Amino acid sequence: MSIRHAATAVAVLALIAVPYAINQPYYVNIASQILLYAVFALGLNILVGYAGLVSLGHAGLSGAAAYTVAYLLAAGHGHIVAIAGGLAGGLVVTAGFAALALRATGISFIMITLALGEIIWGLAYRWISITNGDNGISVSSRPAPFGLALDSANTFYYATLIVFLLAVAACAIFVRSPFGAALTGTRDQPRRMNALGFHVWMIRFWAFMFSGLLSSVSGILFIYYYEFISPPALALTSSAEVLLMVISGGAGTLLGPVVGASLVVIIRLVVSAYISRWNFMLGAIFVAIVVFMPEGLVPGTVRLARTAWRAAERRNLLGWTAATGQKS
Amino acid sequence: MTALAVKGLSKSFGGLRVTTNVNLAVEPGERRLIIGPNGAGKTTLFNLITGELAPDNGAVLLFDRDITRVPNRDRAHLGMARTYQIITLFPRDTILRNALLALLGLSPLRWNPWLVLHRQQHLLAQARAALGRVGLEHMADRPLAETSYGEKRRVEIAMALAQQPRVLLLDEPFAGLSIDERRDVRELLKAIPRDVTVIMIEHDMDTALDLADRITLLHFGEVIVEGTRAEVVADPRTREVYLGE
Numbered sequence: 025m026s027i028r029h030a031a032t033a034v035a036v037l038a039l040i041a042v043p044y045a046i047n048q049p050y051y052v053n054i055a056s057q058i059l060l061y062a063v064f065a066l067g068l069n070i071l072v073g074y075a076g077l078v079s080l081g082h083a084g085l086s087g088a089a090a091y092t093v094a095y096l097l098a099a100g101h102g103h104i105v106a107i108a109g110g111l112a113g114g115l116v117v118t119a120g121f122a123a124l125a126l127r128a129t130g131i132s133f134i135m136i137t138l139a140l141g142e143i144i145w146g147l148a149y150r151w152i153s154i155t156n157g158d159n160g161i162s163v164s165s166r167p168a169p170f171g172l173a174l175d176s177a178n179t180f181y182y183a184t185l186i187v188f189l190l191a192v193a194a195c196a197i198f199v200r201s202p203f204g205a206a207l208t209g210t211r212d213q214p215r216r217m218n219a220l221g222f223h224v225w226m227i228r229f230w231a232f233m234f235s236g237l238l239s240s241v242s243g244i245l246f247i248y249y250y251e252f253i254s255p256p257a258l259a260l261t262s263s264a265e266v267l268l269m270v271i272s273g274g275a276g277t278l279l280g281p282v283v284g285a286s287l288v289v290i291i292r293l294v295v296s297a298y299i300s301r302w303n304f305m306l307g308a309i310f311v312a313i314v315v316f317m318p319e320g321l322v323p324g325t326v327r328l329a330r331t332a333w334r335a336a337e338r339r340n341l342l343g344w345t346a347a348t349g350q351k352s
Numbered sequence: 353m354t355a356l357a358v359k360g361l362s363k364s365f366g367g368l369r370v371t372t373n374v375n376l377a378v379e380p381g382e383r384r385l386i387i388g389p390n391g392a393g394k395t396t397l398f399n400l401i402t403g404e405l406a407p408d409n410g411a412v413l414l415f416d417r418d419i420t421r422v423p424n425r426d427r428a429h430l431g432m433a434r435t436y437q438i439i440t441l442f443p444r445d446t447i448l449r450n451a452l453l454a455l456l457g458l459s460p461l462r463w464n465p466w467l468v469l470h471r472q473q474h475l476l477a478q479a480r481a482a483l484g485r486v487g488l489e490h491m492a493d494r495p496l497a498e499t500s501y502g503e504k505r506r507v508e509i510a511m512a513l514a515q516q517p518r519v520l521l522l523d524e525p526f527a528g529l530s531i532d533e534r535r536d537v538r539e540l541l542k543a544i545p546r547d548v549t550v551i552m553i554e555h556d557m558d559t560a561l562d563l564a565d566r567i568t569l570l571h572f573g574e575v576i577v578e579g580t581r582a583e584v585v586a587d588p589r590t591r592e593v594y595l596g597e
Contacts, residue, residue, distance in 0.1 A: 202465075221426070
């Protein structure tokens with residue numbers, strides 16, 4: 025346990041040191057992007073990894089939050105109102121998604137979330153009086169909490185880092201809680217859970233709401249990071265990209281979505297500078313992950329490390345018995 | 353007062369009548385054995401009693417309270433627990449966590465998203481005690497996937513007992529067990545205190561017969577014979593159903 029605490033402390037210090045270590049606004053911005061997508065992936069992972077419900081409509085949830093913030097700011101409201109409104113907007117849309125999609129599980133659940141996500145995308149595209157259609161909405165300023173302007177790459181990175189750490193902590197606590205245990209129970213054996221006295225639907229609903237809350241938070245980070253939102257951010261490809269982060273990193277693990285978000289964002293931004301068909305690269309890497317580590321990068325690496333460790337132990341043991349055998 | 357009463361219960365799947373006007377009255381503390389050939393509708397009757405299926409007609413009463421419209425999950429809170437013929441456990445979790453989930457199902461803690469489950473000492477103690485009753489306490493921390501079939505059967509029973517039910521429904525608790533395992537499970541079921549009413553489905557008459565106070569023979573969804581052990585064994589209709597004479 026103390027090793028885990030030490031590793032967590034080292035990781036947090038490393039994240040704090042990032043702006044000093046790279047000291048270039050472009051790369052610090054990439055780090056901010058990774059963190060905001062990691063929050064999104066953590067949110068989706070609650071459903072995909074812990075509830076066993078694969079959603080392909082989550083870009084609609086973060087998008088609803090981002091659009092609400094943009095709309096409220098454009099209407100002349102302050103940042104506090106806009107952020108509160110964004111969270112509320114995201115959660116209202118999440119509740120609607122949950123109420124409709126949770127009538128089903130499995131493939132049907134995927135299809136309903138996909139359809140709902142497309143509806144939100146369609147609204148962003150066509151409800152021009154609110155969303156400005158294809159042109160999107162620009163945001164002219166970032167908030168300045170406690171008088172600290174988030175305009176520079178470094179300050180925005182630290183604000184995002186704080187939100188990210190809070191999200192990771194919330195997920196870590198949630199996963200170990202009785203409710204988290206109930207949620208994984210509904211994933212593995214819903215029928216038994218019902219017979220044991222659990223309200224399976226209601227457990228899934230609140231998990232969906234938690235997932236939607238994190239997605240909305242990432243949507244708010246998104247709108248302040250890019251200072252712009254337009255319909256493509258809500259499209260099916262955006263939802264699929266976040267799902268890719270979760271699955272490639274390792275669904276149902278705490279670290280997996282974070283690793284997956286880093287992988288996808290780095291490939292998109294860094295590799296695309298050298299290879300114009302960066303999607304091909306992403307696809308190839310995903311195929312490799314599915315072939316060699318179907319459970320995802322984080323659990324896959326743990327598995328490989330464990331096998332290597334055991335093999336080394338066995339070798340040591342054999343070497344030791346051989347040596348003692350020689351002596352006698 | 354009856355512990356469990358079933359009145360005029362019927363259920364059809366399309367044109368197939370799987371339960372036809374079944375009546376049962378089980379006294380508190382009774383051991384009732386339900387037998388019948390494959391496809392007799394035994395498990396369906398259990399699913400109707402526990403509320404996993406809704407009946408077309410009839411009523412289910414638990415201690416004289418009509419629970420026909422009470423959802424499956426709420427019946428656990430009213431003191432009804434069951435095991436499954438096909439192992440229905442949580443394979444990714446440890447044995448202890450399986451038992452914990454059974455306890456959590458009846459605890460208001462199950463809605464709590466911030467406490468640490470594995471620090472809930474009273475729940476842990478109860479879970480270990482439940483595993484102790486079936487002789488699995490020493491392997492509580494073993495992943496369920498690494499246990500034998502017989503041990504899984506005992507986990508099923510431990511989870512049902514952990515909920516301290518007033519009425520316990522056991523669906524073929526001996527299915528797939530070796531002779532030694534059968535003997536162990538039989539001793540375990542004999543040790544269940546008499547304040548728990550037990551209704552058991554079992555194929556294997558030899559193993560289950562001496563556990564039962566009364567026996568109900570089901571065939572094609574209908575009650576054919578009901579009575580004491582001796583009455584049912586002696587009844588020519590029992591022989592007819594089982595041997596086709």
